[in-house]
Amino acid sequence: MATRSYAIIGTGAVGGFYGARLQKAGIEVHFLVNHDYEIVKKQGLRIDSPEGNFTLPQVYAYNDVDQMPACDVVIVALKTTHNHLLPELLPSIVKPDGVVLLLQNGLNIEPKIAEIVGQNRVMGGLCFICSNKVGYGHIQHIDYSAINLGEYQDQYQPGGISDRMREISSDFQQAQIPVELSEDLMFSRWKKLVWNIPYNGLSVILDARTDEIMANPETRLLAEELMREVVTIASSYNRHLPEDHIKIMLDHTDKMKPYLTSMKLDYNAHRPLELEAIVGNPLQAAITQGVNVPKISMLYQQLKFLDARRTGNREQ
Amino acid sequence: MATRSYAIIGTGAVGGFYGARLQKAGIEVHFLVNHDYEIVKKQGLRIDSPEGNFTLPQVYAYNDVDQMPACDVVIVALKTTHNHLLPELLPSIVKPDGVVLLLQNGLNIEPKIAEIVGQNRVMGGLCFICSNKVGYGHIQHIDYSAINLGEYQDQYQPGGISDRMREISSDFQQAQIPVELSEDLMFSRWKKLVWNIPYNGLSVILDARTDEIMANPETRLLAEELMREVVTIASSYNRHLPEDHIKIMLDHTDKMKPYLTSMKLDYNAHRPLELEAIVGNPLQAAITQGVNVPKISMLYQQLKFLDARRTGNREQ
Missing domain, CATH: 3.40.50.720 (NAD(P)-binding Rossmann-like Domain)
Incomplete structure (x- = not known):
C-alpha cells in the first residue's frame, strides 16, 4: 500500500x-x-x-x-x-x-x-x-x-x-x-446533531453548562424535545435513528463532567457561532421536507439574535 | 351615590x-x-x-x-x-x-x-x-x-x-x-397577554430591551409567532381577538421607547418572576384545551430554568 x-x-x-x-x-x-x-x-x-x-x-x-x-x-x-x-x-x-x-x-x-x-x-x-x-x-x-x-x-x-x-x-x-x-455520512451527521443542537444551543442561550441543563427538569425535558425534533427531521430523510438513541444521549450527558459546549466557548470568546452548520442547516432541511420543528426554530431565532448582538458578525 | x-x-x-x-x-x-x-x-x-x-x-x-x-x-x-x-x-x-x-x-x-x-x-x-x-x-x-x-x-x-x-x-x-x-375579563386578559408573554419572556431570556427584540428580524418574527400562539389559545376559549391585534401590538412596540419589561426588571433585581401568572397559567390553559403552543412552552421552560437559578425561589 x-x-x-x-x-x-x-x-x-x-x-x-x-x-x-x-x-x-x-x-x-x-x-x-x-x-x-x-x-x-x-x-x-x-x-x-x-x-x-x-x-x-x-x-x-x-x-x-x-x-x-x-x-x-x-x-x-x-x-x-x-x-x-x-x-x-x-x-x-x-x-x-x-x-x-x-x-x-x-x-x-x-x-x-x-x-x-x-x-x-x-x-x-x-x-x-x-x-x-x-x-x-x-x-x-x-x-x-x-x-x-x-x-x-x-x-x-x-x-x-x-x-x-x-x-x-x-x-x-x-x-x-x-x-x-x-x-451513510448523513446518518452519522444526524446522529451527532441529536446531541449538538440542544446542548450547543441551550448552553449559549441560558449561559449554562450541560450539568445545569440536565439538573433542571424543565430544561432537561426541553433538551429531550429538541432531540425528538432532530430525530423527526432525520426520519423525513429516511435516516431512522435507533429507538434508544435519545435515551443514550441523555444518559451519556448525565454522566459527563460539567461541560461547556464548543458553541458556548466560541460565544464566551466573542467568536462567531457555528450557527448555520449546527442549527440553521438542519432547520432548513426540516423546512425543505415540510417538517414542523418549532423548538429548533425558536432555538435558531434566539441564537441568531445573540450572535448578531455579540459579534456584530454574520456567519458566511 | x-x-x-x-x-x-x-x-x-x-x-x-x-x-x-x-x-x-x-x-x-x-x-x-x-x-x-x-x-x-x-x-x-x-x-x-x-x-x-x-x-x-x-x-x-x-x-x-x-x-x-x-x-x-x-x-x-x-x-x-x-x-x-x-x-x-x-x-x-x-x-x-x-x-x-x-x-x-x-x-x-x-x-x-x-x-x-x-x-x-x-x-x-x-x-x-x-x-x-x-x-x-x-x-x-x-x-x-x-x-x-x-x-x-x-x-x-x-x-x-x-x-x-x-x-x-x-x-x-x-x-x-x-x-x-x-x-369579558378573560377577553381583556388574553388581549394583554398577547404583548406580555413574548416581550416579558424574551427580554429575560435574551437580556434584551423591546427595541432590540424588534430590530432583529429573527426575534421580531419570534415575538409575532408567540403572539399567534397566544391568539390560538384565546380562540380555543372562544375569545377571538381582532384580526389586526397582533399587527397593532407590533406597531405599538416599534414606536415605544426602549423599554425593559417588568419581568426583566424583576429578574435584574433578583426578585422572583411573575412566571406562573404571565406564562405558566396561559400555557396550562392551552394544555387543558389540547392546543399545541410549542414556542410558549419553550419560553416557559427557559424562564423556569433562569428563575430557579437566579433566585433559588419558586413562585407560590
Whole structure:
C-alpha cells in the first residue's frame, strides 16, 4: 500500500491534535498555521494528553497554501465559520486523486466543498474528542479521540465503504486514533446533531453548562424535545435513528463532567457561532421536507439574535 | 351615590400611584405599606408625573391589616408572586358588600381570590401604565395610566357591565384615570397577554430591551409567532381577538421607547418572576384545551430554568 501525505487546514485543538498524532506515527503531515506560524515553525507542536505527552520539535508549517505541496488527504479542521476561505485554500493542495476530509460538525457543509474540489473528492468526519488549544502550538488533549468517517455523495446519498476510507482509517489507527467507518455520512451527521443542537444551543442561550441543563427538569425535558425534533427531521430523510438513541444521549450527558459546549466557548470568546452548520442547516432541511420543528426554530431565532448582538458578525 | 372607601394592598409603583391619585381627588384611601411604612406614615406620598407632581403629606398608612378598616374596594397591586399572602390580608378589610380589584397581569389569578373572599366579590383590572418606585414613598409616573376593568365570574364567564364597575370607574375618572369597562375579563386578559408573554419572556431570556427584540428580524418574527400562539389559545376559549391585534401590538412596540419589561426588571433585581401568572397559567390553559403552543412552552421552560437559578425561589 502506498503511503499517503496529509495536509491539515486549521492547526487548532482538533487539527493540531490529529495532525501531530499522524506525524508521530511516521506519516507525512503539512500544517497550515495561522496566528501561531512563527512559533510552530521554530518550536514545532506540543501535545499534552492522558494518552502520553509528546513534542514534535520539527513540523512542516506554512502560513501560505502556495508554499504547500499537494497532498493525498486534506483535513479541514477549521470552524465552519471560516469555510468561506476554502475556495482559496483548497484547490492547489489536493492531489488530482486526493480527497478533502471535513472534520467539522453540522449538516450540509459538504456541498460547497464539492463545488470547490469536485464531486467524489469529499469525505466527512465527526470527531468525538475533548481538546483545547492552550497556547501557541500547544494543545491539551483531555479525553476521547474517535472519528466517524464517511464518503460524501451528491445529496448525501449513502456512499458505502470505499477503499480510501479504509486507507485513511488505517493511517489513523496507526496513530492510535479509533475510527468508525460509516456507510451513510448523513446518518452519522444526524446522529451527532441529536446531541449538538440542544446542548450547543441551550448552553449559549441560558449561559449554562450541560450539568445545569440536565439538573433542571424543565430544561432537561426541553433538551429531550429538541432531540425528538432532530430525530423527526432525520426520519423525513429516511435516516431512522435507533429507538434508544435519545435515551443514550441523555444518559451519556448525565454522566459527563460539567461541560461547556464548543458553541458556548466560541460565544464566551466573542467568536462567531457555528450557527448555520449546527442549527440553521438542519432547520432548513426540516423546512425543505415540510417538517414542523418549532423548538429548533425558536432555538435558531434566539441564537441568531445573540450572535448578531455579540459579534456584530454574520456567519458566511 | 354613596362615596366609596378604598384599600390599597401594595403601595408600590402601581398601587401607590393609583391610590395617591384617588386620595388627591377627595376619595378615602387606606394604604397597606411594607418596607416604607415609617417614612410614609411620617411624610406621606410623593408622586412625580408629567400630568403634574404632587405630594400627599398625610395618608392613612398601615403595616398591619388588623389596624385597617373594612373598605368598599380593596385594590390588590402586589406582584402575583406575593399572592400567597392574600388569604391572611384580605378577609378582614373587604366590607360585606365590598369587592376586591386585582390590578395584576396574567391569567387565572382570580380563582384563588374568589376562594378567599367569595365568588362575586372579585374584579380584575389591567393597567396600562409606566411608573416606577424610585424611593421610600416616592413614585415616578412616566406615562399612561389607563385601566381596563372587568367582573370576574366563575370560569371567566363574561360578567357584563355591573353597577359597581361604573361606580369604580367614576371614582377613577374623578382622579383623571381613564377607565375602559370590559364585559369579558378573560377577553381583556388574553388581549394583554398577547404583548406580555413574548416581550416579558424574551427580554429575560435574551437580556434584551423591546427595541432590540424588534430590530432583529429573527426575534421580531419570534415575538409575532408567540403572539399567534397566544391568539390560538384565546380562540380555543372562544375569545377571538381582532384580526389586526397582533399587527397593532407590533406597531405599538416599534414606536415605544426602549423599554425593559417588568419581568426583566424583576429578574435584574433578583426578585422572583411573575412566571406562573404571565406564562405558566396561559400555557396550562392551552394544555387543558389540547392546543399545541410549542414556542410558549419553550419560553416557559427557559424562564423556569433562569428563575430557579437566579433566585433559588419558586413562585407560590
